[in-house]
Amino acid sequence: MNVKIEQFLKESVNRKIFPGCCVAIIHDQTTEYYCVGYKAAYPYQETNKIDTLYDLASLTKVVGTTPAILRFIQSGRIHYHTPVYTIIxxxxxxxxxxxxxxxxxxxxxxxxxxxMTENKEVIIQRICEFSNQVVPEKEVIYSDLGYIILGYILEKISNQSLDQVIESQVLKPLEMYDTKYSPTQINKCAPTEYSSYVHHILQGEVHDHKAIMMNGIAGHAGLFSHIFDLEHYAQMILDNGKYKNQTFLEEQYIHDMFTNFSLKNQVPRGIGFLTYTPDSLFSSLNSTKTIAHTGFTGTSILIDQENQIAIIVLSNRVHPTRENTEILNWRREFHDFVMKHINDDIEN
Structure with missing residues (x-):
């Protein structure tokens, strides 16, 4: 374990960036794990554990929905340029x-x-009807609605519920056995925010309000996971789509994650991910072959393929309230610190 990185994380808890966090840092096929702070801070403190399950929020988009869609594209069932209306x-x-x-x-x-009285059917219907009012390719708009539709597409082409198709296409092949929608191990979950909708602190219940209306299962949010399962996912990307020497995704699809498809002067985006930009949450020491994604609850993943580094952070910064936004500037600060000290002596 890198003592400097562990101390940085402990100081981050003292700075109230989050109640606690679990972190995995992969570097040259070796993974270091860190667990600091508290799983819960309200109504009483509860010490964090390395296998704590966190609400991934929008990491669901890239951990679940994106690879599932890519695997169906890889199989020839659908294509990048398949019009949505041909499926819906x-x-x-x-x-x-x-x-x-x-x-x-x-x-x-x-x-x-x-x-909050609306349901999945109403949400899908409203997005479908509104779609005629927009024009594609004009600008980058980070959209939960687009990923809700992708989740529905997975259901339509698989004839399975979304949780079933994500499990069969992604979670089982990557041995992410504890990653789930609507987890049953409530006590292992880090609580998030006090919800004005259900009038209690959410624990093991999805934080995102649209996902709540969709019974906790959606393409844009809803998955819960721990640091060990996400390490499998990140390692697969670092290994160009292979997991334990088996092809999960062909190299071309991993390449597409790292390719900026945006128009000039737009936010740089690849398939699923934000691609490297000198500002945002990336370290100045990351290579240009770096991607990242965040989740509203306090989660993030950064993968630098050229340097063979991945940095995964799971936290519940919204506990007990989303008003704590310190993590927005902290992410770049932490990525910088890791990149500067990744090769320092590690104490066992």
Whole structure:
């Protein structure tokens, strides 16, 4: 374990960046694990554990939905440029393709204002009807709505529920056995926010309000996981799509994750991921072949393929309230610190 990195994380807890966190740092095929702080801070403190399950929030998009879609593309069942309406006939826009949804270039907005009485069917219907009001490829708009549609597409082409298809296509092949929607091991889950919708601190219940309306199972949010399972996922990407010498994704699809498909002067996005930019959450020491994604609850993953480094952070920074936004600047600070000290002497 790198003592400097562990101390940085402990100081981050003291700075109230989050109650606690679990971190995995992969470097040249070796993984270091860190666990600091508290799993819960309210109504009482509970010491964190390395196998704590965290609400991944939007990491669901890249850990679950994106690789599942790519595996169906890889099998020839669908293609990047398959129009959405050919799978979902009620989708009004005839120009939007799977590629647009995967790269956040569909034109669909980030979100709508929703009444909590609405359900999955109403959400899908409203997105489908609204789609005719947008034009793809004009700009990058990071969209939960696009990934909700991708999740529904997975259900349509597999004839399975979304949790079933994610489990069969992604979680089982990568041996991510504790990663789940709606986990049953509630006591192992880090609590998130006090919810004004259900009037208690959420624990083992999804934090995202749209995912709540969709019974906790959605393409944009809903998965819970721990640091060991996410290490499997990150290692697969570092190994160009192979997991334990078996091809999970062909190299071309990993390459597409690292390729900036955005128009000039737009936020750089590959398939699923944010690609390298000198600002944002990336370290200045990361290579240009680096991707990252974050989750609202305080989760993030950064993968630098050239340097063979991955940095995974699981935290519940929204516990007990989302008003704590210190993590937004902290992420780049932490990535910088890791890149500067990754080769320091490690104490066993």
């Amino acid at each position: 006939p009620e989708f009004k826009n005839r120009d939007i393709t799977l590629f647009h949804l995967l790269t956040h270039t569909s034109g669909l907005p980030a979100d709508f204002d929703w009444e």
